[in-house]
Amino acid sequence: xxxxxxxxFLRSKAHHLNPIFQVGKGGVNExxxxxxxxxxxxxxxxxxxxxxxxxxxxxxxxxxxxxxxHAELVQVIGNTIVLYKESRENxxxxxx
Numbered sequence: 711x712x713x714x715x716x717x718x719f720l721r722s723k724a725h726h727l728n729p730i731f732q733v734g735k736g737g738v739n740e741x742x743x744x745x746x747x748x749x750x751x752x753x754x755x756x757x758x759x760x761x762x763x764x765x766x767x768x769x770x771x772x773x774x775x776x777x778x779x780h781a782e783l784v785q786v787i788g789n790t791i792v793l794y795k796e797s798r799e800n801x802x803x804x805x806x
Contacts, residue, residue, distance in 0.1 A: 720784045733764050737764060737766045750781055750793060752797070775793060779795065
């Protein structure tokens with residue numbers, strides 16, 4: 711689990727990122743979770759946007775993605791979800 715200080719640090723890092731994935735009408739599926747897992751391995755920190763036509767609640771989407779990708783949910787703000795997962799091979803972010 712991340713501490714409050716670590717989450718604050720990650721939020722400041724994520725502020726400048728653009729969302730890479732979009733969750734739309736289809737909601738969360740296995741294929742998307744697999745792609746997000748790979749992207750997190752490469753980047754560690756990423757934003758995902760929940761589109762207006764998504765039928766699931768954004769908090770449900772956030773928890774489904776973080777559980778599926780085995781990642782930490784850093785923040786849900788507006789329709790944007792921020793996820794973090796420490797990379798095994800190319801660690802870039804040093805947590806405080």
